[in-house]
Amino acid sequence: xxxxxxxxxxxxxxxxxxxxxxxxxxxxxxxxxxxxxxxxxxxxxxxxxxxxxxxxxxxxxxxxxxxxxxxxxxxxxxxxxxxxxxxxxxxxxxxxxxxxxxxxxxxxxxxxxxxxxxxxxxxxxxxxxxxxxxxxxx
Numbered sequence: 001x002x003x004x005x006x007x008x009x010x011x012x013x014x015x016x017x018x019x020x021x022x023x024x025x026x027x028x029x030x031x032x033x034x035x036x037x038x039x040x041x042x043x044x045x046x047x048x049x050x051x052x053x054x055x056x057x058x059x060x061x062x063x064x065x066x067x068x069x070x071x072x073x074x075x076x077x078x079x080x081x082x083x084x085x086x087x088x089x090x091x092x093x094x095x096x097x098x099x100x101x102x103x104x105x106x107x108x109x110x111x112x113x114x115x116x117x118x119x120x121x122x123x124x125x126x127x128x129x130x131x132x133x134x135x136x137x138x
Contacts, residue, residue: 014121
């Protein structure tokens with residue numbers, strides 16, 4: 001019999017679009033050709049421009065680019081909003097349900113310090129959370 005995760009009763013989350021997950025420490029946000037196409041269509045720019053100005057090669061894959069301060073290049077600091085929110089990559093859509101955030105209750109508590117939507121809003125079932133986790137290769 002498999003052991004249930006500590007969040008077997010589900011977790012609450014509602015995106016407040018605060019932008020905290022788009023800023024801060026550097027990291028990687030994986031994108032593929034479909035993501036780049038959707039971003040280009042949404043922004044009215046060419047796919048080549050998106051690749052050159054907003055992505056970087058990393059570990060034989062492609063990640064969104066960041067500014068030197070760690071902010072995603074699609075983050076608008078004045079409005080504190082993601083400029084591609086409707087077409088953001090799957091990894092962004094799955095925030096905060098990443099393996100690293102779900103390892104322990106303490107890790108989830110740390111997320112709640114930075115993310116005002118974590119621990120609030122609708123409840124996500126353990127099945128829904130595990131589906132999101134399975135979609136990411138972080």
